[in-house]
Amino acid sequence: MSVIDEMLAANSRYAEELARSGQQLLPAARVAVVTCMDARIEAATAFGFQVGMAHIIRNAGGRVxxxxxxxxxSQELLGTRAVAIIHHTDCGMLTFTDxxxxxxxxxxxxANADHVAFLPFTDIEQSVLDDLDAYRESKMVRQDIPVRGFIFDVQTGRLNEVLPATARQPVRSR
Ligand SMILES: [Zn+2]
Structure with missing residues (x-):
């Protein structure tokens, strides 16, 4: 059986077991998570979401x-009001250049992909900071809600917050 056939078989079992009781279109926890497609990130389990709670938006690197x-x-039509940007250790995006x-x-x-930015990075913490900036620079997304950045450690399973430099600098007294 091919891997996709195996996927279909697993889905049949899942569908038979799924109790379809009152699930809503709007995510109940009103949160959107942007994270990497990495196969080791079991997003719902690792971040405590059950079916129907959150939007998990995934791509290579978790790029904003x-x-x-x-x-x-997610925000305008489906009401989410918090964003977590989660990159991770040992990411494949650290292994190549455009x-x-x-x-x-x-x-x-x-293929000629010279016009495509594949968005690799060389520093995970910096990539989170860059994506917090990318979020802040967009006019398509809400700026009046919590937006926080994290690194997920694929070895320990822990989320570690990445604070913008402005939040890390001690307040100077004159
Ligand atoms: Zn990754």
């Missing part, structure tokens, strides 16, 4: 720029 479309829909991936796509598939 790629999630803005979904965040706008040029390397573009070259591979050209060599292996004959």
């Amino acid at each position: 720029s790629e999630a803005l479309r979904s965040l706008a829909i 040029d390397q991936l573009r070259r591979r796509l050209r060599e292996n598939l004959g």
